[in-house]
Amino acid sequence: MTEELLRINGLSTRFFTEQGQVNAVDNFDLRIDRGDVFGIVGESGSGKSVTARSIVDLIESPGEITDGEIWYNEPDLADAVREDRPEAVDGTFVDLRRISPERRRSLRGTSFSMIFQDPESSFNPSLTVGEQIAEAVEVQRRASANPRSTRARTRSEEYSLGSFVLSSFLPSKRYVTEASRERAIELLELVGIPDPVERADEHPHEYSGGMLQRAMIAQALAGEPDVLVADEPTTALDVTIQAQVLDLLDELQSETGMTILLITHNLGVIARMCDRVGVMYAGEIVERGTLEDVFDDHVHPYTEGLLGSIPDIEGEAGRLQPIDGNVPSLLDHEMGDRCHFADRCPNAMEDCLEHPPEYDAEGSNDHAVRCVLAAQEYDERRAIPDGYFDETRPAGDKHVDPEDADEGPTVDEPQRPLEEPGGESP
Amino acid sequence: MSFGKFLLKRSLQGLVVIWGVVTVLFGLRAITPGDPVNLIVDPAVDQATRDRIREELGLDQPIYVQYVDYLQDLLVGDLGYSYQSSRPVTTMVLERVPATLELAVAATVIALVIAIPLGVISGTRRNEPADYGATSFSLVGISTPNFWLGIMLILLLAVQIDIFPTGRRPVAFHDALWTFLTTFYVGDLLTWLHHIILPAVTLGTYFTALITRLTRSGMLDEYGKPYVTATEAKGIPGVLIRYKHVLRNTMIPIITVLGLQFGTLLGGAVVTETVFSWPGLGLRLIDGINNLDWPLIQGIIIFIGISYVVINIAVDAIYAKLNPRVIDE
DSSP, rough: OEEEEEEEEEEEEEEEEETEEEEEEEEEEEEETTTEEEEEEEOOOSHHHHHHHHHOOOOOTTTTEEEEEEEEHHHHHHHHHHHOOOEEEEETTTEESSSSSSHHHBBTTTTTTOOOOHHHSSSSSSSSSSHHHHHHHHHHHHHHHHHHHHHHGGGGGSOHHHHHHHHHHHHGGGGSOOOHHHHHHHHHHHOOOSSSSHTTTTTTTGGHHHHHHHHHHHHHHTTSSEEEEEEEETTOOHHHHHHHHHHHHHHHHHHHOOOEHHHSSSSHHHHHSEEEEEETTTTEEEEEEEHHHHHHHHOOOHHHHHHHOOOOOSSSOOOOOOOSSOOOHHHHHHHHHSSSSSGGOOOOOGGSOOOOEEEEEESSSOOOOGGGGGGSOOOOGGOTTTHHHHHOOOSOOOOOOOHHHHHSSSOOOOSSOOOOGGGOOO | OOOOHHHHHHHHHHHHHHHHHHHHHHHHHHHSSOHHHHHHHTSSHHHHHHHHHHHHHHSSSSSSHHHHHHHHHHHHTOOOHHHOOOOBBHHHHHHHHHHHHHHHHHEEEHHHHHHHHHHHHHSSSTHHHHHHHHHHHHHHHHHHHHHHHHHHHHHHHHHOOOOSSSSSSSSSSSHHHHHHHHOOOHHHHHHHHHHHHHHHHHHHHHHHHHHHHHHHHHEEEEEEEEHHHHHHHHHHHHIIIIIIIIIHHHHHHHHHHHHHHHHHHHHHHHHHHTTTOOOHHHHHHHHHHHHTTHHHHHHHHHHHHHHHHHHHHHHHHHHHHHHHHHOOO
């Protein structure tokens, strides 16, 4: 039996930059069932990471979640919230956008965990790996010693500067307890780190990239989260290590039954890991459905384009089909009210000058597409003439990557079509 | 590399630096024009006496013999005798160390106590009034010359309002502390405190301003790093992120500056000590320079050089403890 865990309606995350407002995530809808592995795939700059961070509440200035609802199915939390904010509760669902920031923060690590793209920069270089994982264990340990219903009342006992100063003089007042440290070692063992006892006392720079990503998974598991958000978990790793990390995630998922939201630009990873897929383009999901829907019965020309840019090692050796052009800038004043993909779409028609609604498509019940082709056949007579968009969108690229706006210069991801490293064929 | 090996390596490097300082000083003295004998006795004294003095000082020997003698004496801590007062330079230096050390430590304490909280506030409340206040303060602090600041403080707080003494050090800290510990009399300690505040503020202002700026920019820098977001995602309380993660990493470069600056405080207290007649090494160095008292000048500079090296090694050791990557590199 499947049960809905997350229901996101009309989520919009914007970045207010000097060039203007960037609509990184625009009126975004998503449903995720408990125990599912849901993949979001798209090119760099399509808003995938911002979506992930919006869910975990890690959006920082100049970014802001401006609109939308994030309904999270958690009966305990619903009971706790119902007293003071009845409008934020619907059955067992709670709207995370309408609860207090403190309560929202208390879900980090315990309900939602996140794995990041680059393990080397995601650990504090001057603390041991064991200590950092033990911190995450400690968060969970304190949360469960202090159930959600009473958490609001005990807020005054939250960790303060006083407790920090005290802890630097009294070892017994340290934030991280010995029990948490031991649990950290168990977690390291669980994710397959050899000699976990010694390894726990080492610093991140003494680990290899793959080991560190395992350690980060251990850290994310420390809070026994409902949802694990994995943002490009394998992108920074080399191919053989990628496979190991994916195996590990797969294994842990089937053991714990946690829900995974997997963000990647790699369709091979999606095919290997996911039950359901959302294809993201310009801040919205343009096609979603089960793995089969998206891979075999896809309707959207963008999905078609993504799949066309994967090398097929079994088929004929032909040239790969890249998608022409770049992802749009996502700047509000340049977006216009048309299908955002129309300027790169080989099948763009006059109807595409209006922003398409989401249509049901053939295949499973979940299969939906934001493209007029789901409702009508391509008609060449109504096609938009070549060069039509060159006037409306200047060729001199004012490309603003919303992820850049968020984190400063990021690792230089190639702006080329998607590819599948290592030929991990589905 | 282990921590011990790392320390040993740094200490050996430090020895080389000290040898360099000593040699350069010896060279400078050798090429300085003027006959040292003239500084000791009246130039009108007869040649026989002059030759006797020259022989006593070993100045009749070839330069390399003088150099070896000089190094041998140094190894046993003998810095020679002052031309001016004929007292052993080693004693003259050591008796002035506590005053300078007191001043340098007091200035550092003032700097740290003010600068780090100010920098943390500034760095976590960027572009808010508190931040503007802190940045303006540090700009003024960095650009104020300390001889001017010292004189202004004396004019305002010692002469006009008369709440602080104009200078001097009537009691040494270790004596005051000893009195307190044996007789529970706090008067001496308070007198000491009363006298050291103005010089310490004067000496420490630049330092305070510098550390404030470094802390602010360091905090901002660290907050921008991905590991902070990752730590937030774990659900770690904000206070712990700020102090255990961000501030700790910010302190790593600050420790280096702190060490280097402390060395500068020891040597650079010359101006402040002069303004406040604080009887430290700096004041004695000025005396020595005014009288061309080479052994004294040499002794003080060697002492400052050695302190600098020792402090640097200590800083490296702390740095290595805070940032384990240093040892491996």
